[in-house]
Amino acid sequence: MTTTAQKTSVGTASVPTGSERVDTRGAGGKSPRRRGVGWLGFAPFGVYVLLFLAVPGVIAIASGFFDAQGAFTLANFATFADPTILKDFGGSLWLSAVSAIISAVLGVLVCWALTSAKPDGLVRAIVDSAASVFAQFGGVMLAFAWIATIGQGALVTVVVKSLTGIDINGNGPILYSVTGLLFPYVYFGLPLMVLSFMPAMDGLRPQWGEAVATLGGTRVNYWLRVGIPVLAPAFFGSLILLFANAFSSYATAAALISQGGIIPLAIKQQLTSETIVGVANTAGVLALGMVVIMAILMSLYSLLDRRTRRWQR
Structure with missing residues (x-):
């Protein structure tokens, strides 16, 4: 026997009233909620890389473009x-x-x-x-x-x-x-x-x-x-x-x-x-x-x- 399910469109999601599975995927076929949780889990590592690797590295390299008085110079490359x-x-x-x-x-x-x-x-x-x-x-x-x-x-x-x-x-x-x-x-x-x-x-x-x-x-x-x-x-x-x-x-x-x-x-x-x-x-x-x-x-x-x-x- 075939069961016909009525659907209500909410944005890009489909909400069934019968036995059909809930489709909460967007147009790209991926779940926005799951993707957001994944980025949240990556956040601590991203903060670590930013604070302890990226920022000190940029500061260290940038210091080579300034003299002892803080003025911009290329003389250090000598x-x-x-x-x-x-x-x-x-x-x-x-x-x-x-x-x-x-x-x-x-x-x-x-x-x-x-x-x-x-x-x-x-x-x-x-x-x-x-x-x-x-x-x-x-x-x-x-x-x-x-x-x-x-x-x-x-x-x-x-x-x-x-x-x-x-x-x-x-x-x-x-x-x-x-x-x-x-x-x-x-x-x-x-x-x-x-x-x-x-x-x-x-x-x-x-x-x-x-x-x-x-x-x-x-x-x-x-x-x-x-x-x-x-x-x-x-x-x-x-x-x-x-x-x-x-x-x-x-x-x-x-x-x-x-x-x-x-x-x-x-x-x-x-x-x-x-x-x-x-x-x-x-x-x-x-x-x-x-x-x-x-x-x-x-x-x-x-x-x-x-x-x-x-x-x-």
């Missing part, structure tokens, strides 16, 4: 011609690139080894948990851990010297230099690579390998024609993420090096210098330089991430 600043930029770029490449290569090997473990198994759970913790471990505690490991009179230093006669700190403390920062930077870069690249490894479908084998291809053909092309965007995206993470790191480097060598420490010196008066505003110029580099990197990462997501659907 700091980019300073050989010391250029050397610090070079040190940051070198440190970030080398640590990112080492972390990426080691991370790929770890991810490849994890593909043989069950996705919901104990080994995978332990590695995922450890990577999440170690990727966030930094600052003074990480610096102290490495000092206790390979510093003067540290455990590894003493063992290596007793077994081989080689003093790894023979030419000076290895940690207290830009090169020595590779140890802690790779320490938190490697687990970050595992976290960011493992989903791409999980996205490789067994059917692709079976299809290559069915067509007479070898495992080498599979990796050259399928595996590597599919994983390349994710790999380079993760590499950019590692570079950006190392480029902006400060706390660990500040605990180990006090005389500059990388841009974050150069900004600190500009803000706290007691020997060169009136250079505090140049820190905003250096921050602007870092923001420009980070914006370029994040734009490239976004493009690669969108390409990677096509293979993960």
Whole structure:
């Protein structure tokens, strides 16, 4: 038996009087009430980003366009011609690139080894948990851990010297230099690579390998024609993420090096210098330089991430 329902039109909604479902959607097919609740839930995070990221960032960068008396000037940009600043930029770029490449290569090997473990198994759970913790471990505690490991009179230093006669700190403390920062930077870069690249490894479908084998291809053909092309965007995206993470790191480097060598420490010196008066505003110029580099990197990462997501659907 067919039941005829009478409807009353209220705006864009339909109110039935029978057994038909209530249609409260607008012209676009979406519920205005549900969409409003979603934006309300996003509000706390939006306020946090605005107050603690956006506003301080804008203030820091804008300070580079004013002198000590508050007058607008472009003279602060002359700091980019300073050989010391250029050397610090070079040190940051070198440190970030080398640590990112080492972390990426080691991370790929770890991810490849994890593909043989069950996705919901104990080994995978332990590695995922450890990577999440170690990727966030930094600052003074990480610096102290490495000092206790390979510093003067540290455990590894003493063992290596007793077994081989080689003093790894023979030419000076290895940690207290830009090169020595590779140890802690790779320490938190490697687990970050595992976290960011493992989903791409999980996205490789067994059917692709079976299809290559069915067509007479070898495992080498599979990796050259399928595996590597599919994983390349994710790999380079993760590499950019590692570079950006190392480029902006400060706390660990500040605990180990006090005389500059990388841009974050150069900004600190500009803000706290007691020997060169009136250079505090140049820190905003250096921050602007870092923001420009980070914006370029994040734009490239976004493009690669969108390409990677096509293979993960």
